[in-house]
Every structure is written in structure tokens, then in C-alpha cells.
Amino acid sequence: MYHEKIDSLLDTYARKLAANMNKGYEIDARVPSILIAGGSNFPTRKKEKQNAARDSNYREWQDIQGLLDKIRSTGMGGISADDPQAVQKLEKKLESLEKSQETMKAVNAYYRKHKTLDGCPHLPPEELEKLKADMASSWHLEDKPFATWALSNNSAEIRRVKDRIKSLSQQKEIGFVGWEFDGGKVEANTEANRLQIFFEDKPDEATREALKSNGFRWSPKAGAWQRQLTSNAYYAADYVKAIAPLTGEKPTELQRAHIRQQKVAAQEQPAQEQPEQEAPQDKDTFSIYQIKGGDETRDLRFEPYDRLIAAGHRVDPKNYALVYSAPLRRGLPLKIFTPALISTTRKILRDTAF
Known part of the structure; x- marks a missing residue:
């Protein structure tokens, strides 16, 4: 994809540079040298116009040189929607942002508890020194x-990337x-x-101006x-x-x-294509889980739940052991024995942390 874009920019650069250089030679030939015309016959007004034309041509040359910056920066900037791997790259960026968010929360939680960054396991030593x-x-x-x-800024960027992925x-x-229109078609x-407009004949000047003013550009390569x-692009097409x-x-x-048709078609998919859901149990039950013993969970046992969340930890069922389970009935009091994960077979207490 980037090779095609670079080739197109190089073609544009070469064409515009050649035209600019030819224009410069033509401007230089407009007025003879004073050594030839002589001081008394030298066309002063014509020379002033020549100098103004040279200045204008030089500014145009500077604009053309800006194409070189575009060529150098192609593929080095942000993630373009033109990139076939845009979603994958955005997902990778999102993963990095979320990891940074968890790290920042964990470092803040460590500092809040110990009042120092010494020994913080969430960052390498050189980064800790910079932070200090x-x-x-x-x-x-x-x-x-x-x-x-x-x-806050990192969280906003996470939301923006998620929205873009969606x-x-x-x-x-x-x-x-x-669609088709009188004299051509749109694909x-x-x-x-790209939303591409193909005309059977060259459009008139008014149509070309309407296309340009609404963001459409002529592509010789695509015709x-x-x-x-x-x-x-569709909103812009409304105005042409x-x-x-x-x-x-x-x-x-x-x-x-078209969008409505696609959504209806998705809803009408055969039931067998839908993922099978777990059959509900006959009775509602609740279960109490306690953090397991062992080195892996040692640092989690004596921390309040809100601090664990602030440090970036999430409730993971594999770290808990079942200690009690019973049917759920009206009026049953639930006592808080220890930080635990309460789950039910339905949505009543499913994935609720105590």
C-alpha cells in the first residue's frame, strides 16, 4: 500500500518540479541583460515584473519541496484507515495503552502504601529514578x-482507540x-x-468544481x-x-x-449458528470463595478490595477456593466472612466481589 502512495507522490513531485524549472527558464528569458540593452534603454518596469514572477516561482518551488517531506513520512505517522492492518495495529496500540494504565495505577498504589518508590516492582530502576x-x-x-x-489523558486515549476499532x-x-446516476456510476x-465516481464522459466545469469543493479528487490511475x-463521503456526495x-x-x-438490511440479515441467522448457552440450573444458588493460600496470592490476602482494583488487579476465579455453597432463598442474610468472590447461577449475584 505504501509503495503505491510513494510512487504516486514521486510522480507528482517530478512533474511539478519539471514544470517549475521550465517556468523559471521562461521567466529568465523575459528581460535582456543590462549589458545588452544598455542603461538608457533598460526596461525597468518589465524587470520589476520579472522579479515578481521569480519570487512567485520560487515560492511555488518551496511548496513542491514539501512533497519530499510527505514522501519521507509515508508510513511513519499514525495508523491510517487505508492500512489493511489498521484494526490489528489499533488493537496492539490499545493493549499497550491499557498496560500503561495498569502500571501507572500500580505504581501510585505502591507509593500510597509505602510512601516511597524504592523497591517498586512495576517499573525498571532507570524509570524509577526518572520518576523520582x-x-x-x-x-x-x-x-x-x-x-x-x-x-485521565491515557484513559481518554483508550476510549478513543476503542471507538475507532469499533x-x-x-x-x-x-x-x-x-449506485448508478445519469451518466455514470459510483462504486x-x-x-x-475509496468512494469512486466513474463518468461516461468528462464532467462539465460546474460538476468538477462541485466535486472538488466536497473533497473529491481526480485520480488518473483509477480513472x-x-x-x-x-x-x-456519502454526506459529501449528497451535495453533488x-x-x-x-x-x-x-x-x-x-x-x-444498506446498513438496516445488513443488521436484519445478521439477526435472521439460523439459530444453530448462534453459540450454545449454558442451560440454567433448576435452582438459584450462591457460592462464597476465599483467596487460596500459597506464594502466588500472598501479596493479595491482606489488601482491601479497592486497593487491589486501584493497583490494576482483577478478580480471577483461579485464585479463589470454594468454601461454601447453598440455595438462594428470600430473606437469606449474606455475611461478609472475608474478601471473596460471590457467584450465582443466574445474574442475581454473578461476578459480584465482596
């Missing part, structure tokens, strides 16, 4: 290694719809991630006017009258109808 230096600086206002804003996954599952090219395949669907609907209405 940051805490000693005048700009570090809170009495905790990782400030509240750092946790959006891209839905687009991939539901897809997009194309949703999922492979190129189509196109923009990135998103929901916004020349590509209105033959059905009389708006492009956005066609896409909404």
Missing part, C-alpha cells in the same frame, strides 16, 4: 508519581453501497478504501473522482447533484438502507 526526579521538581504538584491528568470493524462488517472500493471511503442516484434517493439514504 520528576516528583522532586517544582512543577510536580500532586503527591503521587503519576498525576491525575496523566491517568468504527472500523463495523465498516468492514457492514460495508458500503454504490465503494473497499480494497482501495475516477474519489475520496476516502467513510460515512462523510450530478451524481444523484437514479432511484431519487440521496446517497446517505441508500447507505442507511
